[in-house]
Amino acid sequence: MLFDIPLFSSFGSGGAYRIGVDISSSSVKVVELSGRGGKYVLEGYAVELLPKDLIQDGNISNVAQVGEALRRGLKRVGAHTKNVAIALPSSTAITKKITVSANQKEEDLELTVEAEANQSIPFPLDEVNLDYWVIGPAPNVPGEIEVLIAAARREKVEDYAAVAESAGAKPMIIDIESLAIQHAFAAIAPTLAGKGRGKNIALFDMGVNNTRFYVFHDNDILFSREMSFGGNQLTVDIQRAYNLPSGEAETAKKAGGLPENYRNDVLRPYMDNVAMEIARALQFFSTTTTFGPVQQIVLSGGCSLINGLDRAITQQASVPVVIANPFAAIKASNHVRAQQLAQDTPLLLTATGLALRSFES
Ligand SMILES: Nc1ncnc2c1ncn2[C@@H]1O[C@H](COP(=O)(O)OP(=O)(O)OP(=O)(O)O)[C@@H](O)[C@H]1O
Numbered sequence: 551m552l553f554d555i556p557l558f559s560s561f562g563s564g565g566a567y568r569i570g571v572d573i574s575s576s577s578v579k580v581v582e583l584s585g586r587g588g589k590y591v592l593e594g595y596a597v598e599l600l601p602k603d604l605i606q607d608g609n610i611s612n613v614a615q616v617g618e619a620l621r622r623g624l625k626r627v628g629a630h631t632k633n634v635a636i637a638l639p640s641s642t643a644i645t646k647k648i649t650v651s652a653n654q655k656e657e658d659l660e661l662t663v664e665a666e667a668n669q670s671i672p673f674p675l676d677e678v679n680l681d682y683w684v685i686g687p688a689p690n691v692p693g694e695i696e697v698l699i700a701a702a703r704r705e706k707v708e709d710y711a712a713v714a715e716s717a718g719a720k721p722m723i724i725d726i727e728s729l730a731i732q733h734a735f736a737a738i739a740p741t742l743a744g745k746g747r748g749k750n751i752a753l754f755d756m757g758v759n760n761t762r763f764y765v766f767h768d769n770d771i772l773f774s775r776e777m778s779f780g781g782n783q784l785t786v787d788i789q790r791a792y793n794l795p796s797g798e799a800e801t802a803k804k805a806g807g808l809p810e811n812y813r814n815d816v817l818r819p820y821m822d823n824v825a826m827e828i829a830r831a832l833q834f835f836s837t838t839t840t841f842g843p844v845q846q847i848v849l850s851g852g853c854s855l856i857n858g859l860d861r862a863i864t865q866q867a868s869v870p871v872v873i874a875n876p877f878a879a880i881k882a883s884n885h886v887r888a889q890q891l892a893q894d895t896p897l898l899l900t901a902t903g904l905a906l907r908s909f910e911s
């Protein structure tokens with residue numbers, strides 16, 4: 551049986567609470583939403599920091615320790631359900647969109663998926679978890695449907711599922727980060743100029759060691775690629791400049807209190823470099839695809855909290871920049887502290903996308 555641990559299964563229709571869990575390089579993020587009929591409430595969220603290097607390049611070196619962080623997060627949130635949606639880092643999974651005849655029995659569709667997977671997946675099928683999801687009718691091709699195939703190494707799927715289980719939660723959905731981000735983007739688009747319609751919109755999700763670059767057009771992903779810069783570089787720059795241990799450099803970066811020359815001598819060159827990388831990525835997109843230029847940039851992830859980075863990017867790329875807010879149309883419950891949420895919002899994209907995703911399946 552290929553589909554033993556679901557990559558895309560559903561919570562079923564019971565229960566109005568949905569939890570998205572983002573197991574990422576620096577922290578475990580938990581978002582609980584409640585709601586029905588497209589109106590959601592943010593019941594609670596948590597960002598539980600992880601020790602450095604516990605998760606590197608999507609490899610979890612100690613499942614129990616990450617599980618403990620998740621357990622704390624669920625407790626802090628006051629979780630109403632044990633059912634959670636988690637995501638695998640996009641780099642550990644392969645996705646492929648295929649178009650097939652709409653008139654297929656489910657068994658036949660499974661065979662088509664397997665045959666397709668056999669061709670495009672670079673490791674033996676008995677080592678992977680394979681799943682598929684019918685996106686809907688193929689645009690402009692009557693009688694055909696689009697199907698998304700996803701595959702990930704079984705050991706990876708099991709590791710991520712084991713984190714949830716060791717925290718006492720049940721991983722009902724195992725998604726892929728890029729798809730969760732796509733769901734979160736659908737919540738962000740209405741907050742953008744012109745409701746984000748009819749434009750190429752770039753999203754840069756800036757993490758610890760890398761940044762994921764996506765281009766959306768009317769909620770479709772046109773393009774995605776991983777870039778190798780992130781927030782850790784700034785921590786390393788601070789360590790070097792002030793001879794600090796990495797933990798202290800990391801804290802000082804977020805909390806402030808560094809010497810006066812920090813802004814000009816350390817932060818400014820870092821920001822200029824990030825802005826340059828982003829401008830180059832946009833250039834690459836517009837010259838190597840036929841989609842035209844990007845008209846709006848959205849930033850997310852911890853680095854988007856760096857004061858002034860948005861302006862540096864606007865200047866370098868000559869494209870307007872906003873910080874991602876997936877909660878514009880989601881009311882926060884009274885338990886959520888508004889001021890803290892405003893600071894944490896750009897960290898919560900993947901977890902929110904996962905929680906939203908679970909409502910729709
Ligand atoms: N207030 C802040 N100011 C500057 N940098 C910050 C701030 N908060 C977080 N960061 C940095 O952002 C990075 C973490 O961001 P984020 O939580 O989005 O990454 P992640 O999701 O753990 O990584 P990935 O998605 O790559 O697995 C770290 O390098 C952290 O130091």
Ligand SMILES: [Mg+2]
Nearest residue numbers: 574757851900
């Ligand atoms: Mg992340």
